[in-house]
Amino acid sequence: MAMKLSTRAIVVSLCLVLVFFAGQSAAAHGDRGKKGTVGDKVYQIVAKEIRDNSGVGPALIRLLFHDCWVNGCDGSVLLDRKPYGSKTEKQAENNIGLDGFDVIDKIKAKLGDNVSCADIVVLAAREATFIVSREKIDYPVKTGRMDGVVSSAEAADRFLPPSTFDFEQLKANFDVKKFNTKELVALSGAHAIGVAHKSSFADRIDDSTATPISLDYMNALKKDDKPIQPNNIRDKELAFRNASGYDPTGVDTTDMGKGVLDNSYYHANLQNTVLFRSDWELRNDTSGDAGGIMETFKEDAKEWYRQFGDAMAKLSKLPAEGTRFEIRKNCRKTN
Ligand code: HEM
Structure with a gap:
């Protein structure tokens, strides 16, 4: 009993x-x-x-x-x-x-x-x-x-x-957690916001180690020389953006747009104006998958919102x- x-x-x-x-x-x-x-x-x-x-x-x-x-x-x-x-x-x-x-x-x-x-x-x-x-x-x-x-x-x-990974290393890193190329590209869009220390992109502004980067953007970064920079060129002041030859078409560069999590990362990446090598490396997928996905996210903000949300939910699980x-x-x- x-x-x-x-x-x-x-x-x-x-x-x-x-x-x-x-x-x-x-x-x-x-x-x-x-x-x-x-x-x-x-x-x-x-x-x-x-x-x-x-x-x-x-x-x-x-x-x-x-x-x-x-x-x-x-x-x-x-x-x-x-x-x-x-x-x-x-x-x-x-x-x-x-x-x-x-x-x-x-x-x-x-x-x-x-x-x-x-x-x-x-x-x-x-x-x-x-x-x-x-x-x-x-x-x-x-x-x-x-x-x-x-x-x-x-x-x-x-x-x-680390920010110095090449595409194959990024892909392998995400594979371990069962995240595919689309999820890698979608989540990297988080670099539309926030900041980075110079040590995280030092390789990109050093002529001997730089992976492809807009020359004007690189020179503007060298000249600016602040120890911390916004991840997204959108969030830089107008003079810096102009000096970098940044094309803001389709990006909200008003004060209201600054710091907003939107698809502007893909606009920047497809112009070679991103800070990290790991960002640029998404253009270096020889299969063309990552590049195609970036084009889609650049053109279709709603699709990126959806994919980013899905990947964040998966990350949370x-x-x-x-x-x-x-x-x-x-x-x-x-x-
Ligand atoms: C794909 C590989 C990734 C690499 C190599 C990478 C690398 C970095 C680095 C180096 C920084 C700057 C750190 C510093 O210098 O202070 C940074 C910042 C940031 N990363 Fe990533 N990251 C990656 C993926 C992600 C993902 C998946 C997310 C979110 C879902 C994310 C969100 C952010 C945010 C929001 C910041 C800015 C943080 C702040 O301002 O406080 N990153 N990342």
């Missing part, structure tokens, strides 16, 4: 756990605007933080890629240190300039102990994408992820692609690969 009761209790508890996660999943999808829900709370905080600092949008979108690409979406990119001392993902070379951690902390403080940091990264990126694309890109995500307890700089540098999980109380350290 006691045995029967405890079996029943276990079944009931399991059902409760399932209902809890099912409830969470449903709650996070399409909840923007529904006061008091997890989805809306995340939206409100992300919207405010972006209003206060336009760099927050790009930072949160990049954070999703850098978390999920390394051992799946497990919040491991947020950890400051691990018990046995070696460097965490944050200290990886490929994580230069990674930001948005304070915004994740603010969301965690609002949501409390029941929502994992891994879920917060996913939800924050979704809201940032929605806002920064002027509400053009929206995609469904579920919650119920758990936080990992391992974070390794070595793993981040092994799995994340990359399963955590660890063996020990928890829901962290503080996103920066294990419990």
